Amino acid sequence: MKMKKRLRVLLSPRNIFPVSMLAIVAVFAVFAEFIAPYPPLKTGVGPILSPPSEKHIMGTDQVGSDIFSQVVYGSRTALFVGLTSGLIGLAIALSLGLFAGYYGSKLDMLIMRTVDLFLSIPVFVFMIVLLVIFGSNITNIALILGLFSWPLMTRVVRSQSLSLSEKEFVAAARAIGERDIGIIFREILPNVWPAVIPLFMMTISGNIVAESGLSFLGLGDPNTASWGRTLAMASRAFYAGSWWGILFPGLVLTLTIISLNLISDYLVSLLTRTEK
């Protein structure tokens, strides 16, 4: 019942565009082997710098690789990095934020000051430092992005946990003798989701942009297709007039980000409306 209602809300006219865009990217990511017409990074599968044609619908780059195939496989990289790093961040945020908000006092102080510190260091530059020193591959990128994704989410989880821990139903659970761990996971956690999920989606979209940006700068994985890597190749073929290498991968990237942010924005507006 509840599930059905949620599904209907998600598929309201306003959300048709972002939901279907994300569905396309997800299908690309899962079925890349079947959708991509060529191996993404194989050179010379077509002529060099061919504009979009029947054989290469998004054209080819300067080493004769198929750009559409790179976009398809790039979806996999983007979603893998976005989801992995988002989930790492969420896991850290939940385990720190729930307890900090529930117990308060010194633990809370310590965790929140650490959040402040993380929010005041220039994270993107720091990630570049770490990737240069520890080597850049897709797993490292996902891990590093994950390790920098928790501060904002922790702040939100903590403030929710703090205000929920003072509610009557928590007092009731305490009165019937439930242990703190039980209260945190059974009473508080389910009520934290609505506030965290929009931010979680923003985190994923931010991390997808960061991954593509790092790949663009050459700090990505040279052996994995990525939207940023394709854009970097194309930006070097600018003067040969390769607009297709810039337009298509960038459009897919941007539409994915817009879709994630639109849905996140929509969830926030749902939330504030029910609060009023």
Added chain:
Amino acid sequence: MKKFVTFVFKRLLAAILVIVAVALISFFVINLAPGNPAVMLAGEAASPEYIKEIEKAYGFDKPIEERLFIYLHHLFLGDWGYSTYYQAPVLKAILQRLPATLLLMLTALAIAIALGIYLGAVTSSRAFSKFDALVNYVSLTFYSFPAYWLALMLILIFSLYIPAFPTGGMMDIGIEGAVQKVLNVIWHMVLPVTTLSLIFMASYLRLTRQVMIDVLSSNFIFTAIAKGLPKKRIIFKHALRNALIPVIAMAGTQFGQVIAGAVLTETIFSWPGMGSLLIQAVTYRDYPLVIGIFIMTAIVTSLSNFVADVLMARVDPRIKAKLIG
């Protein structure tokens, strides 16, 4: 007044703590790195003699806590190592590039803040109308735009198809005369500044709109409406003045992200700032320069946070009361 001095002092202390924390982080990154930490301090292209020299200067025969102290001492004295790529001391190389970054960033921020506040105020006065929804949609779109893709598209359209602006650089070679030089730099700034300000603007617009909607429903606005003041005057004079403060506060705290945007934008437009220097340092595995830029961005970020905090407390009695008590 005494309270205010204590407040300023506390904030300054917090800023310094962040910088010290970043210095500590750098030390641990250098020492946890695979391979010889001396190479991290000297750069991959350094000669064996120079690495030996570094090992001696940073006390590699001493225990780690003593090495930490030596490292911090070097940083504090301004000895941030020698950049083999730039052929200059790291700090000197960074300080040479910093003004170009600040010029680009501050111009883009100023335009973004002015436009964002103006559009936010206009849309808030027609909140929940179709126009508002449209602006909101467009601003979310720009908010979502990866800055570097916007930059590439602008070059594609306005430098390659319509050759109106240069594809990169800061000034053409052989320009004579002060006025011509300034004009030439401005001409080079158009595309990168457009990129950055469009993207920064979105968040200011959204915040201004949000705050303005709150302010517009407060009692003093109803009084102004009852007095029969023109709508424009109410919005831009009475309400906006009260909505400005959180927006400007955000400018200070956003500086870290602003610098991140600079790395990609500067690289694409070959703007000779700190961001493009970082990428060159990365390409040449010039570790001291990479770490030096990390520390410098932290310094710039925490100082701008500090200035924003103090300004806010000085300007707004409400914030003053909240922060200082």
